[in-house]
Amino acid sequence: xxxxxxxxxxxxxxxxxxxxxxxxxxxxxxxxxxxxxxxxxxxxxxxxxxxxxxxxxxxxxxxxxxxxxxxxxxxxxxxxxxxxxxxxxxxxxxxxxxxxxxxxxxxxxxxxxxxxxxxxxxxxxxxxxxxxxxxxxxxxxxxxxxxxxxxxxxxxxxxxxxxxxxxxxxxxxxxxxxxxxxxxxxxxxxxxxxxxxxxxxxxxxxxxxxxxxxxxxxxxxxxxxxxxxxxxxxxxxxxxxxxxxxxxxxxxxxxxxxxxxxxxxxxxxxxxxxxxxxxxxxxxxxxxxxxxxxxxxxxxxxxxxxxxxxxxxxxxxxxxxxxxxxxxxxxxxxxxxxx
Amino acid sequence: xxxxxxxxxxxxxxxxxxxxxxxxxxxxxxxxxxxxxxxxxxxxxxxxxxxxxxxxxxxxxxxxxxxxxxxxxxxxxxxxxxxxxxxxxxxxxxxxxxxxxxxxxxxxxxxxxxxxxxxxxxxxxxxxxxxxxxxxxxxxxxxxxxxxxxxxxxxxxxxxxxxxxxxxxxxxxxxxxxxxxxxxxxxxxxxxxxxxxxxxxxxxxxxxxxxxxxxxxxxxxxxxxxxxxxxxxxxxxxxxxxxxxxxxxxxxxxxxxxxxxxxxxxxxxxxxxxxxxxxxxxxxxxxxxxxxxxxxxxxxxxxxxxxxxxxxxxxxxxxxxxxxxxxxxxxxxxxxxxx
Numbered sequence: 001x002x003x004x005x006x007x008x009x010x011x012x013x014x015x016x017x018x019x020x021x022x023x024x025x026x027x028x029x030x031x032x033x034x035x036x037x038x039x040x041x042x043x044x045x046x047x048x049x050x051x052x053x054x055x056x057x058x059x060x061x062x063x064x065x066x067x068x069x070x071x072x073x074x075x076x077x078x079x080x081x082x083x084x085x086x087x088x089x090x091x092x093x094x095x096x097x098x099x100x101x102x103x104x105x106x107x108x109x110x111x112x113x114x115x116x117x118x119x120x121x122x123x124x125x126x127x128x129x130x131x132x133x134x135x136x137x138x139x140x141x142x143x144x145x146x147x148x149x150x151x152x153x154x155x156x157x158x159x160x161x162x163x164x165x166x167x168x169x170x171x172x173x174x175x176x177x178x179x180x181x182x183x184x185x186x187x188x189x190x191x192x193x194x195x196x197x198x199x200x201x202x203x204x205x206x207x208x209x210x211x212x213x214x215x216x217x218x219x220x221x222x223x224x225x226x227x228x229x230x231x232x233x234x235x236x237x238x239x240x241x242x243x244x245x246x247x248x249x250x251x252x253x254x255x256x257x258x259x260x261x262x263x264x265x266x267x268x269x270x271x272x273x274x275x276x277x278x279x280x281x282x283x284x285x286x287x288x289x290x291x292x293x294x295x296x297x298x299x300x301x302x303x304x305x306x307x308x309x310x311x312x313x314x315x316x317x318x319x320x321x322x323x324x325x326x327x328x329x330x331x332x333x334x335x336x337x338x339x
Numbered sequence: 340x341x342x343x344x345x346x347x348x349x350x351x352x353x354x355x356x357x358x359x360x361x362x363x364x365x366x367x368x369x370x371x372x373x374x375x376x377x378x379x380x381x382x383x384x385x386x387x388x389x390x391x392x393x394x395x396x397x398x399x400x401x402x403x404x405x406x407x408x409x410x411x412x413x414x415x416x417x418x419x420x421x422x423x424x425x426x427x428x429x430x431x432x433x434x435x436x437x438x439x440x441x442x443x444x445x446x447x448x449x450x451x452x453x454x455x456x457x458x459x460x461x462x463x464x465x466x467x468x469x470x471x472x473x474x475x476x477x478x479x480x481x482x483x484x485x486x487x488x489x490x491x492x493x494x495x496x497x498x499x500x501x502x503x504x505x506x507x508x509x510x511x512x513x514x515x516x517x518x519x520x521x522x523x524x525x526x527x528x529x530x531x532x533x534x535x536x537x538x539x540x541x542x543x544x545x546x547x548x549x550x551x552x553x554x555x556x557x558x559x560x561x562x563x564x565x566x567x568x569x570x571x572x573x574x575x576x577x578x579x580x581x582x583x584x585x586x587x588x589x590x591x592x593x594x595x596x597x598x599x600x601x602x603x604x605x606x607x608x609x610x611x612x613x614x615x616x617x618x619x620x621x622x623x624x625x626x627x628x629x630x631x632x633x634x635x636x637x638x639x640x641x642x643x644x645x646x647x648x649x650x651x652x653x654x655x656x657x658x659x660x661x662x663x664x665x666x667x668x669x670x671x672x673x674x675x676x677x678x
Binding site for chain 2: 019020153187195196210213218222246247249254291294295296297298299301307312
C-alpha cells in the first residue's frame with residue numbers, strides 16, 4: 001500500500017521522488033502528518049483524508065494517559081493542524097470532523113480503548129474509500145467506449161486514494177471488464193502528477209499509458225485521439241461545480257469544444273453540500289518557486305513571479321456525469337444522491 | 340544582438356541555457372548552424388530563417404576559391420543541410436531559397452565578390468526582419484486594450500526574430516504608445532520558451548511579466564484576467580490556418596470559449612501561399628525525452644512514451660486578425676495582402 005499505519009506510525013510513499021525512487025517515510029506525530037500533507041509527500045483528496053485520519057490515531061495514541069478533557073484538547077489541536085494543512089480538498093476536513101465526533105463521544109473512556117477505536121475508525125475509513133473507488137469504477141466503466149484512448153489530468157489513482165483510484169478506478173474497472181483502453185496522461189504541471197504518478201502506477205499495472213504535456217491535449221482532441229475524459233475531484237459543490245487540479249477547467253473547455261464526454265469520479269466524501277457553488281470553494285495558492293524551479297533548476301528569471309493557483313473550478317455545465325459510490329448523476333442532479 | 344555574424348563566424352545566444360546563463364556560441368560552418376537550429380540553440384521561425392541565411396554566408400566564404408560549378412554545388416549542399424534542420428517553420432526554406440537564387444545568379448563572378456554579396460543579402464534579410472517586426476507591431480498595437488494583461492504562448496520576441504519580436508513586438512509597440520499593459524507568459528512546455536525566454540527578455544526591458552503553467556491559462560481567462568492574446572507563427576497557410584508552437588491551438592480554443600480576441604503576428608516570410616490549408620503543414624515530432632526529462636531529471640517512468648508534437652495548427656476560424664508588415668487582415672482575407 002502507498003499509505004498505511006500500524007498504530008504508532010504512519011507510512012507514506014514519498015510521492016515527490018517518483019518515478020525514479022520508491023521510498024517510504026515514517027511519521028510519528030500529527031504535526032509530521034500535517035507537514036507531509038502540506039509539502040505534498042502525499043496528495044490527492046481521498047488520500048489526504050485517510051492520512052489525516054491516521055494522524056488522528058497518532059494523536060489518540062499520544063494522549064492515552066490523558067483524562068477526557070486533556071484527550072479532547074489534544075485531539076482538537078491535532079485536528080486543527082491537519083485541517084489547516086491544505087484548504088481545497090474537502091475530504092481532509094471531512095475526515096478530521098468525523099474523527100473529532102468520535103473523540104467527543106468516547107473521550108470519557110480508557111486511553112487504550114480510545115486509541116483502538118480511533119485506529120478502527122481510520123482503518124474503516126481507508127477500507128471504505130477503496131470500496132467506494134471500486135463501486136464508482138463499475139458505474140463509470142459502463143460509460144467508457146470499448147476501445148481507444150481516455151485522457152486524464154493529474155493523478156486520481158491508487159496514489160491519490162486508499163487504493164484503486166477514482167478516475168483511474170473507472171479506467172481500471174473498464175479494462176477489467178474487457179475494454180481495450182489506453183490512457184493519455186496530462187503531465188500536469190507544476191507537480192507533474194500525471195507524468196510521475198499516473199504513468200508510474202498504470203505502467204506498473206500493465207495498462208498502456210502515454211504522457212503528454214498539458215498543452216498537447218487540445219491538439220490530440222482535435223485529431224480525434226481522445227474518446228473520453230475522466231478526472232477526479234478535490235471538492236464538489238452542491239450545484240455540481242467541481243474543484244480539481246489546476247488545468248482541469250481548460251481540459252473541460254476543450255472537451256466541450258470537441259464534443260468529447262467529460263466525466264468526474266469522486267467518493268461522496270468529496271461532495272460538499274454546504275458549499276452552494278464553485279465560487280465558494282477556497283482555491284489554494286502555492287509558492288511561485290514550485291512553478292519557477294524544476295528539479296532545482298531555475299526556469300523563470302529571478303525577479304519574475306510565476307503564478308501558482310493549485311486548483312481551478314469546472315462549472316457543472318461542462319461536466320457530462322459524476323460517478324460516486326452512491327450512484328451516478330448529472331451535476332445538476334447530484335444533490336439528490338444525498339438521499 | 341542575440342544572433343549576429345561577422346563574415347566568417349555566426350554568433351548565437353545559447354537559448355537553452357537562459358535564463359540562468361547568458362552565453363554565446365560561435366559557429367563556423369553551415370553544418371554547425373544546421374545543428375544549432377536542430378538542437379534549438381536558436382529557435383523561432385524568423386530567427387532560424389536569419390540564422391540559415393548567415394549559414395549560407397559561411398558556405399559562400401568557404402567556397403571562395405571555387406569556380407561557378409563548385410560554388411553552386413557547395414551552396415546547394417549547405418542549403419539542403421540547413422533546410423532539413425527543422426520542418427515546420429517555412430521561413431527556413433524561404434531564406435535558403437532566396438540565398439540559392441542569389442547563388443545561381445552570381446555564381447560566375449569572383450569568389451570574394453560572391454561572399455560579400457551573400458553577406459549583404461543576409462544582413463539585409465536580418466534588417467528587413469526587424470523592420471517588419473516594427474511595422475506589424477504598430478499595426479497590432481492599435482488592437483490591444485489601453486491597459487490590462489495580454490497573454491502570449493512560447494516566445495515570439497526579440498529572441499525568436501532578428502530583434503524586437505512579432506507577438507512581443509506588438510506588445511512593445513503598444514507600451515511605447517503609452518498603453519499600460521502587462522504580459523502573462525505561458526511557460527510553454529516542454530522547452531519552456533515562455534518561462535525562460537519571454538520572461539527574460541521582457542523583464543530585461545522593464546515590461547511587467549508573470550509566468551504561468553500552460554494549464555493555468557484557461558482559469559485566468561475564466562477569471563477575467565486576460566484581455567487579449569497575441570502569438571507568433573511558424574507557418575501560415577493560404578487560407579489563414581496558423582501553425583505555431585504546440586499549445587497555441589488550445590489557447591485559441593479557450594480564447595473562443597471566453598470571447599477573448601486572438602491575434603497572430605508574423606512577417607510575410609511566414610506566409611506560405613503554396614500551402615492551401617493547415618492539414619498540409621508538416622508537424623515536427625521531436626524526441627520523447629525532451630518531454631520526459633527536465634533539467635536532466637527523469638519525470639516520466641522508464642518504458643513509458645511521452646508524446647512530443649512540437650507544433651499544432653490553429654484553424655483560421657479561431658483567429659481574430661493576423662498582423663504582418665504588409666498590413667493586417669482577417670485570416671480569410673490574408674491572401675489579398677500578397678498584392
